[in-house]
């Protein structure tokens with residue numbers, strides 16, 4: 340039995356298999372509409388994240404399975420002080436697989452230690468969110484046709500953005516990837532990403548504050564929002580929150596086949612005028628999230 | 644150099660990063676052991692500038708030395724018998740360290756679930772880096 344706690348819990352070849360299965364599902368969703376009949380997914384959400392929870396639930400329902408769970412800590416046994424370990428031991432006897440979201444880092448790993456069903460980390464604080472990374476990879480793979488030979492730009496909060504760190508980590512395992520890291524000085528990628536991931540693997544990257552200058556070089560632009568809760572003082576947040584706004588004018592400088600991704604929800608960092616640009620794929624990305632979760636559930640339940 | 648007598652039987656933990664002696668004293672649980680201990684802080688060192696040293700008059704069986712590598716991977720352990728150094732050891736770096744190091748990350752699950760064992764794994768043998776198995780934050784030796 341396998342658990343998915345971190346994006347690197349899958350080897351590159353397992354990841355490729357997952358993405359291949361996702362693409363089979365995209366091509367012929369009906370073929371998979373009944374493969375999880377009689378199986379149950381438990382969604383254990385100790386903090387609300389409606390988008391992620393609905394994506395998991397839609398995935399299981401699309402496979403013909405059913406879902407149960409809770410969507411915040413105060414409606415659950417956690418409110419009565421039950422440990423994650425005890426909760427998962429009980430849930431293991433109700434469901435066949437579970438997705439767990441928790442505000443504390445490492446909670447899904449704790450669950451995996453005591454679980455007798457596969458555990459999927461659906462986000463643990465600012466730590467890991469593997470299905471978001473798989474979603475991003477599937478979006479790129481399906482729309483670009485490859486995960487190698489790409490120049491990928493990340494823009495916005497590169498310091499606290501776990502989706503960014505995680506995707507850099509995942510893409511670094513493919514050939515001939517280069518990165519352009521676009522952020523204000525205060526929100527640069529952390530030192531350990533530069534040292535342990537980029538420099539250690541001899542990956543070409545440049546850091547810049549200018550989104551305009553980066554635009555023409557990019558195959559992929561991954562936009563992120565600057566999150567209020569990451570800041571100690573409101574002033575810094577106000578100063579930095581709208582520092583990058585992607586609009587049609589900037590899009591005009593980009594390649595015609597560039598793609599814009601965003602983990603959503605978006606605030607101001609992408610002007611709504613960009614939504615109708617065929618290169619804006621962030622809403623499609625949410626759809627890919629359902630497909631990749633379908634594939635992941637099938638893999639972990641060994642229904643292939 | 645300052646010399647607090649020569650010990651007859653025991654160990655000298657040398658090349659401790661300056662300021663680290665008390666922590667090692669604590670982790671080896673020396674306050675609860677009936678052994679004589681000399682702590683030398685901020686001794687001059689050619690190699691390190693400043694270092695701490697601990698001399699412990701005790702038999703090896705009384706001390707859990709395996710933990711030292713996780714606390715400070717650059718220290719050296721000298722085994723003394725009959726007043727002479729019979730062996731110099733570099734600390735071992737155990738792959739897993741259970742219930743010795745405590746995770747200090749306030750966002751870690753161990754900060755809210757008291758019953759969980761604190762567990763660290765070695766992720767970088769060269770630099771002696773240990774990370775919490777739950778939140779993956781590296782153990783901060785300072």
Ligand SMILES: [Zn+2]
Nearest residue numbers: 746751775778
């Ligand atoms: Zn921790």
